[in-house]
Amino acid sequence: MGLLLDLFASKAQNKAQRKVDKRMNKIKKEVAALDPLQELEQFKVESPNIRLSKGEICYYAGEVHPFKLKQRYARSSSSKGISVKIMNGLWYHTGGGQSSPIVQEYCDSCDGTLFITNQRWVLTAPKYGFNIKIQKIINLEIHDNGFSLYEGNRCHMVNGIGGESLYRLIQLMNAADKIRVEQEEKEEAKQITKNSAKNKHSPDKFDEIREYKKLLDDGIITQDEFEKKRTELLSL
Numbered sequence: 424m425g426l427l428l429d430l431f432a433s434k435a436q437n438k439a440q441r442k443v444d445k446r447m448n449k450i451k452k453e454v455a456a457l458d459p460l461q462e463l464e465q466f467k468v469e470s471p472n473i474r475l476s477k478g479e480i481c482y483y484a485g486e487v488h489p490f491k492l493k494q495r496y497a498r499s500s501s502s503k504g505i506s507v508k509i510m511n512g513l514w515y516h517t518g519g520g521q522s523s524p525i526v527q528e529y530c531d532s533c534d535g536t537l538f539i540t541n542q543r544w545v546l547t548a549p550k551y552g553f554n555i556k557i558q559k560i561i562n563l564e565i566h567d568n569g570f571s572l573y574e575g576n577r578c579h580m581v582n583g584i585g586g587e588s589l590y591r592l593i594q595l596m597n598a599a600d601k602i603r604v605e606q607e608e609k610e611e612a613k614q615i616t617k618n619s620a621k622n623k624h625s626p627d628k629f630d631e632i633r634e635y636k637k638l639l640d641d642g643i644i645t646q647d648e649f650e651k652k653r654t655e656l657l658s659l
Contacts, residue, residue: 447565447587447590450587450594454591454594457595457598459595459596459599459602460602463595463596466483466592466595467481468481468483468484471484471538472536472538473547475540476542479541479542481540482592482596483538483584484536484538484539485536485537485583485584486535486536486537486583487535487537487582487583487584488532488534488535488582488583489532489533489548489550489552489579489582490530490531490532490551490581490582491530491531491532491580492528492529492580493528493529493530493531494527494529495527495529496524496525496527532582533548533549533551534548535549535551537581537584541557541596541600542556542557543555543556543557544560544572546579551579553572553574553579555572555574555579560573560574561573561574563593565585565586565589565590565593566586567585567586568582568583568584568586569581569582569584569585570585628657631652631656632652632653632656635649635652635653636649
């Protein structure tokens with residue numbers, strides 16, 4: 424019976440996950456057809472309550488609830504026999520007894536504020552807070568009303584933001600970051616091409632120095648003029 428219930432639960436969970444994946448794929452296709460840099464302007468948070476570094480932009484600031492699943496231990500006892508009251512506060516028990524440990528799971532949570540920027544995720548809270556650069560995030564699992572963020576061997580669990588709104592923001596940020604990288608690479612390639620063309624059409628400075636030395640030897644220019652031109656060329 425237990426195996427049958429587990430099978431039903433597993434099928435229901437897989438069905439729910441497929442629905443979530445379908446919604447997320449739909450959002451991914453929608454984002455691909457948008458201008459992410461323009462769409463992100465709608466998420467931009469003016470004057471968030473954290474210190475931002477140069478070029479850092481905050482796209483989310485809101486109250487969340489970080490939590491951890493913990494365990495508490497107790498013992499249950501059972502006994503056989505009878506108990507007889509001898510006087511106030513004194514009982515006599517006959518028979519044997521036994522006890523067994525009980526493990527109880529519970530959720531320990533608090534309130535906090537989450538900030539998501541183009542450089543890091545920051546959670547300010549009395550406990551379970553974090554400040555993680557995006558490059559150090561290994562994985563991000565988004566749930567209907569929360570997310571699990573993995574950093575190294577640590578997992579940060581948060582409720583209060585999740586689902587399609589968070590997934591959409593992450594997709595827009597990823598797309599915008601990709602565009603910025605491509606633009607930087609294009610600018611770098613254009614600069615390299617420009618410098619190469621300039622060097623290709625510019626005479627070698629040492630050849631120029633040799634030409635001026637020849638003019639000096641022929642008495643066409645003076646020693647001071649040669650030294651001045653040589654210093655100028657070597658400083659380029």
